[in-house]
Amino acid sequence: MRTLFFLVPLFFLAACSSPPLRGTGDLGIVIERASGGLSLVDTSARAPYAQISGLGDLSHASAVYSRDGRYAFVFGRDGAISRIDLLTATVVKRVQQSGNAIGGSISQDGKIVVAQNYTPGGIKAFDAETLELLSEVPAEYAPGKFSKVVGLADIPGQRFAYALFDGGEIWVSDFSDPKNPKTQRFPAGNQPYDGMVTPDGRYFLAGLYGEDGIALLDLWQPEKGARKILSGYGRGEEKLPVYKMPHLRGWTVAGNRAYLPAIGHHEVLVVDTDTWKEAGRIPVKGQPVFVMARPDGRQIWVNFAFPDYSEIQVIDTLTNQVIQNLSPGKAILHMEFTPRGEAVWVSARDSNQVVIYDTQSFARIGGFTVPAPSGIFFTSRAARIGL
Numbered sequence: 001m002r003t004l005f006f007l008v009p010l011f012f013l014a015a016c017s018s019p020p021l022r023g024t025g026d027l028g029i030v031i032e033r034a035s036g037g038l039s040l041v042d043t044s045a046r047a048p049y050a051q052i053s054g055l056g057d058l059s060h061a062s063a064v065y066s067r068d069g070r071y072a073f074v075f076g077r078d079g080a081i082s083r084i085d086l087l088t089a090t091v092v093k094r095v096q097q098s099g100n101a102i103g104g105s106i107s108q109d110g111k112i113v114v115a116q117n118y119t120p121g122g123i124k125a126f127d128a129e130t131l132e133l134l135s136e137v138p139a140e141y142a143p144g145k146f147s148k149v150v151g152l153a154d155i156p157g158q159r160f161a162y163a164l165f166d167g168g169e170i171w172v173s174d175f176s177d178p179k180n181p182k183t184q185r186f187p188a189g190n191q192p193y194d195g196m197v198t199p200d201g202r203y204f205l206a207g208l209y210g211e212d213g214i215a216l217l218d219l220w221q222p223e224k225g226a227r228k229i230l231s232g233y234g235r236g237e238e239k240l241p242v243y244k245m246p247h248l249r250g251w252t253v254a255g256n257r258a259y260l261p262a263i264g265h266h267e268v269l270v271v272d273t274d275t276w277k278e279a280g281r282i283p284v285k286g287q288p289v290f291v292m293a294r295p296d297g298r299q300i301w302v303n304f305a306f307p308d309y310s311e312i313q314v315i316d317t318l319t320n321q322v323i324q325n326l327s328p329g330k331a332i333l334h335m336e337f338t339p340r341g342e343a344v345w346v347s348a349r350d351s352n353q354v355v356i357y358d359t360q361s362f363a364r365i366g367g368f369t370v371p372a373p374s375g376i377f378f379t380s381r382a383a384r385i386g387l
Helices: 002-017 379-383
Strands: 027-032 037-042 047-052 062-065 071-075 080-085 090-096 100-106 112-119 122-127 133-138 140-142 149-155 159-164 169-174 182-187 192-197 203-208 214-218 227-229 252-254 257-261 267-272 277-283 288-293 299-304 312-316 321-326 332-337 343-348 353-358 364-369 373-378
Touching (some): 027 071, 062 100, 062 373, 062 379, 071 100, 112 149, 122 149, 159 192, 257 288, 267 288, 277 321, 288 332, 299 332, 343 373, 353 373, 373 379
Parallel strands (some): 332 373
Antiparallel strands (some): 027 373, 037 047, 062 071, 071 080, 149 159, 159 169, 169 182, 192 203, 257 267, 288 299, 312 321, 343 353
C-alpha cells in the first residue's frame, strides 16, 4: 500500500506534464517562409497550438505525412528533410541531404520518403522511420549531364514519377526493392517544369515550359510512352511574360474535367479527361498559379501571380463562371481546404496572416498572425495519392 500511495502522485504528475491527448486528423502545418519555422495548427479550433523553429531555408518548402498523420516530413529549399512529430511538437530527426531541393513525396506504404533535387540533380530515397539513406537515382540524362528534377509524385506500386527539366524526360522509378530501384525513361518534350498525378493514380502529366503542350504518360500502359496533348496550350504564338510559374500540383480534376492554369495567360483551361482535349477556357483576373478544387469538386479557387497576387477568384464548375472575388491580404501564396471542404485556409505572406473562409457563404470565419506564411498542409494529405 505504501508503494501504491507513492506511485499515484507520480502518475498524476506525469499526466499533467504530458501533451494533451488529441487525434491527428484535425491537424496541419503552416510554413513560416521567412523565419524557417512552422506553426502547428488545429483545423477545428482554427488556430495554432505550437510553433517549431530552426528548420533552415523554407522559401519553397513543402510537406508530406506519414500514413497515420502523426509525422510531417518537411522538405526545405536548402536540401534538408525534417521529420516533425505533430503530437509532441518536436523535431524527431533532421538530415541535410542535398544543396538545393524542391520538395519530396512518400511511398504508397508509407515506408519510403523521397526527395527531389536540383543540386545534385536526381532523387534520393530515405527510410521514413530513421531518415537513413536507402538509395539514389542520379538524373543523368546524357553522359556527364545531370538535370534538375521537378514534379515528383508517388504512384501505385512503390513507384515515383517525376520530370527532368533539363533532360526533357519523364522518369518512373520503382522502389519495390528500396536499395536497388529500377527506372524507366520516357521522352517528354522541351523543359517540363512541373508535374501531377490524377487522383486515381493513372496519369502523370508534365507541363512543358519550352513548347506548347503537356506530356501525358498513362501509368497503366507505360509501354505506350508519353504523348503530347493540348498542343495549343501554353504561351501560344505570342511569347508572353510569365511572372510566376504555375504550380501543377494545384491542378484540379473535378468529375470528367480538369482545370489548369494557362501559362502566361489570364485564363483557366478546361480539359476533357476522357479525351484529353481542350473543352474551354475561363477568363480570370490574372495569371493563375494554383487552380484548386474544393473536395466535392463544385468550386475551383484560383490565386494569381504578380501584380494580381493579392486576389482570389472562385469558379462554379456547373457554369464555369467566376462567382466570387476575394482580397484576403497581400501576396496570396497558398490555399488548403479542410478535409470535407467546408472551409479554406489562405496564406497572405506580406500581410503576415492566415485567413479562413467559409466556402459556402464566402464569409471570413477566422484567421491568425503568422510571420510570412506560405505553404499550408493538412494531415488529410496522408490518405491521398500523388502528393
